[in-house]
Amino acid sequence: MPLLEARALRVDLRTHRGTAPAVRDMAFSLERGDTLGLIGESGCGKSMTALALMGLAPENARVTGSLRLNGQELVGLPDRDWRRIRGARMAMIFQEPMTALNPVHRVGAQIAEPLRLHRGLSGRAARAKAIALLERVGIPEPALRIDSFPHQFSGGQRQRIMIAMALACEPEVLIADEPTTALDVTVQQQILGLIRELVAERGMALVLISHDLGLVAQNVQRMLVMYGGAVVEHGSAAQVFGQPAHPYTRGLLAARPSLAHRLHAHRSQRLPTIAGSVPDLFALPPGCPFAGRCAFTESACASQAPPEIVLSPHHVFSCRRAEVVMNATTTIAAVD
């Protein structure tokens, strides 16, 4: 039995404009020690997926399908039961440590809170554990810093504190939603290195969410590429990053300025961009969400759901025009 398994997971958002299918047909399974990356641009549904995994989807969201933790169905679980799981068996590292930490409480108390709630530790024992955790995540002089407030730490340190909080109860699944977006590049690498190390050390499963393909590829075994609420490509990180198949994945990779490329190309060379803009979730085509922006679009793309093309046991993408797409050697994205 997998540790965490999602099947046909779907999130619908009810708004005054109608219902928007924010996440459709999400499926994956994670064993202990597995690392999974979820990538896509704003509005693709990756953060909504993360919230649904933690039972934190907003009031106006309806989560359907199946999500099982060690066989226990989590979709539709009452709040009371979710509270026993969140922070204890599944934990999340949020995007902005500045806002996710409570500014009026000392960090020690914030790290100790889940320990006291879930583990029933005494104040003293929880404090001792909190100091050990701070030390583990690399905060210097943890015994002194434990009584400091969040504003007394740097951005990178705050993210380390968030990680300590998430790890406090030794969760089985760790979900990290853009854990390093607000940080400097050199600090980014340290934080991701720390997360990777801890995941390996404790045998947790990791879901790493980011808009940065390169960053994710370096830190996970498998990844899912999301577009318009659906997974368009998934597979081993090396294959998806090394031989991206879906036109969207290729466009995304090509659009990123690259240092290696800069050394060869003249500086007036243009970046290949993806034509058009992200589709409105209220007006998604019934077929492929990328239809219309994709250089290979044919009339059936928008109306019929794309078939899944299995390139290898570890690399699958959804595309109606797979044959043409796979034979195209040039960059997929149209130049604007």
Next chain:
Amino acid sequence: MDADTPPFLLETRDLRQSYRMPRESLLRPPPEVQALKGVSLQVTAGRSMGIVGESGSGKSTLARLVMALERPSSGQVLLEGRDLNQLGAAELRAARRDFQMVFQDPYGSLDPRRRIWRTVAEPAATLEAASRTQQRERAAAMLQAVGLGRDALDKYPHEFSGGQRQRIAIARALITRPKLIVADEAVSALDVSVQAQVLNLMADLRDEHGVTFLFISHDLAVVSHLCADVAVMKGGLIVEQGPVRQVLTEPRHDYTRALLASVPEMPAALPN
């Protein structure tokens, strides 16, 4: 400098800036942070300069000083040889025609209650009297230069996406036909595919309108893409500067090497 060589488009000489922090104790003077500790920089017209560095390295302070939004504690900012801090208020306002700024957050930098044409036309309107029709025409031309249609004129910022808003901010900066545009993390908040569109637009403006950018970012790859020269800042100082190619291939400072190492590049370092 002898009279034959034209002055640099932008030059800063030993620029220093310190800020006073809130007092920690009644008995001691308030502590000061030195945000810039002597920055000397030369930007030639036509060679865009990129500034990279981590948060707190002084990049944004430098941008504000170059834009004469603050006075430096010491040092000079020269735009085509003129010291901005020696100019009177009216002269400075007139000089602003030549240098404009694009900010990081396209959601915070446009007035939500103004129609786009007013926002775009404003920098020029403060410099010279123009009729409403003239202003609208010029705004439309600038919007066209950044790839937006006439229909944008009467809309409000909330009707646009992040990438479109950043285009509007660029149109606003362009309207005075500036020689220098200071872009402080102007593409950092955008998605990769939108970022590529805005970078292409900036490259076009550089090539077609002769705009020189002072492009500030924490992202070395983005800076390198657009600029000819790059300066690396750390702790209020420029630790390394030179042509992009040279800095990328022969980094001399440890911090530059660390920056280069932390850019996720092609599959070389993939786990499998």
